[in-house]
Amino acid sequence: MTARRVLTGLVPLLLLAATACGDDGGGGESTSESGKKLNKVTLTLNWYPYGEHAPFYYGKAQKIFEKHGIDLAIRAGQGSQKTVQATGAGQSDFGWADTPALLGGVDSGVKVKSLGVFLQTTPSSVQFFTAQDIKTPADLKGKTIAGTAGDALSKTFPVFLRKNDVGQSDVKVQNTDPAGKIAAVISGKTDGLLGYASDQGPIMADKAKKEVGYLRFADHGLNFYSNGLITGTRYLADNGDVATRMVKAVSESFAAAQQAPGPAVAAMAGASEQLPPQKVLSEQFATTVTLLHTPATRGKAPGVNTDGDWQRTIDVFAEAGVVKNPKKVSDYWDAAVAAKG
Template identity: 75%
Template sequence: MPPRRLLTATVPLALLALAATACGGGSDTTSTSDSGKKLDKVTLTLNWYPYGEHAPFYYGKQRKIFEKHGIDLDIRAGQGSQKTVQATGAGQTDFGWADTPAVLAGVDQGVQVRSLGVFLQTTPASVQSFAAQGIATPADLKGTTIAGTAGDALSKTFPIFLKKNGIAESDVKVQNTDPAGKIAAVISGKTDGLLGYASDQGPTMQDKAKKDVAYLRFSEHGLNFYSNGLIAGRKTLTGRGDLARRMATAVSESWTAAEKSPQPAVAAMDGASEQLPPAGVLAEQFRTTLTLLHTEATRGKAPGVNTEADWQQTIDVFAQAGLVKSAKPVEQYWDADNAMKG
């Protein structure tokens, strides 16, 4: 993972709570637009510091899509999906942007949070390596050493990926590596590749090493599951259901607009963070992200429209991987009533 992710761990969760005290209560919960329209002040906490995947939020804010839906949006950096899920469930942020495995695990542990729609419906999970390594098929993984982080969703699902492709776990060595050290492990030659997200680490690794990166995507070799999406906690869903529906619609419209205008969307991120990747990396990250928006069941539908069958498939995968100890019905994870409608 890029070094910027290491920095997320240095931001105390308490800062989120302090910054969010005006959200969901008190007298400072509304603002007025330049045109005199009353807006709800809304916080959205990302999964990490801003990177290319997040362009639609900044573009939607720039284009006043959120304002159209009565929302004054405050976008905040996150500290990882798990922390975002916890903060959202605790009411420290109105909405979150988080990986579905973290949502499933959170609900499994009693966190009061549900999804309003997964937008990255094709997993970006992949084995990433320099093209010169020649890892083009699952069979090419035999005898390799891959950097992974013990206990995370990628490492938990990798054995399932191998099994689906007839590869024994013993044929591949997974070297436990700190998330921020994965890219360095590949560049230095300590590992042949890494487990990561095609929409994140790969473009950064290619930029740093000036070498072409190849991707062995789980989704192209028999294993798919939901990735990142919009979440809300019980406080928002029960007390501000109309806001949840407006937010889901505004986010979907922002993704639609960004998909049609990817360059302006990425440009809208200028100044979003001191840790923002270079412009070329941002553009490549977002290009890859746009390949992840649908499954066969939702192709042609608006971004963020989900199906119960796709949710069930995701739940089943993570139950098999051991990340979900007690699988619950789909409605315990996905709030279809307030989510984007097909």
């Protein structure tokens, strides 16, 4: 075996170890100030903290997790795919990850399940400065868009174009590192980027001091599940009661944060050295709360899912090639735990 192959094989393991390391490990118990016994659990995010994650920090600050018997440690992530891998490997008790990464992970044998998707309207979008005068998908013809090869956005973009009668060859997608997409647009190397309306857009507007426009996939005929709560199947089998309480705590935290957006964002202070400015966090969270439901779940608690919405999501990613061997909804989502939550 060549040295390159050895190193390539080791990289995912090293990344998983890096995600799992730290002195805030899950497992065991702690005691609250009031003397209540708490289960210590870890939650690995999909990325470094940004506005979408405010409910977790607010839930901690308001002792919502403590109310449900949970001592929560929140860890930054390095992309949904790595979060899915780490959670499936038992190196994080819970994860916050994009549904296509979960689908792809299960498809490739990762032992992980969703406990409920919270961002049920996808934030996937084409983002650009409004000076580009892009109003409809047809206006993308002849444009160059920054995307990252292999990620869910780049794989679903052709589906988005087809649904809007735009040829894939009419739009150039320039392969760009995730961290470099905003810089590519600001520098004029690309006309726009593929990103999340709840993430990159407000950051780009703040950095460039220019208004950002969006073509949201969901507004143009293509919706699917996005970020949600996941856990490993082994952890779920051994800690079903903790998982049920975690679902309840996350749902209650989202509901509470939605009612108090200012305090929820303020609760993120000090969460990360990479934390965006508070104005950006506020805009990110304001967009996040618009993504919590589909028509089938409107009026229900955050995190309530339906089989129909799951099946539509699976179908989209089967069409996009993310899922090679589509399985039953129950292979991806544990509805029983969600129902108890």
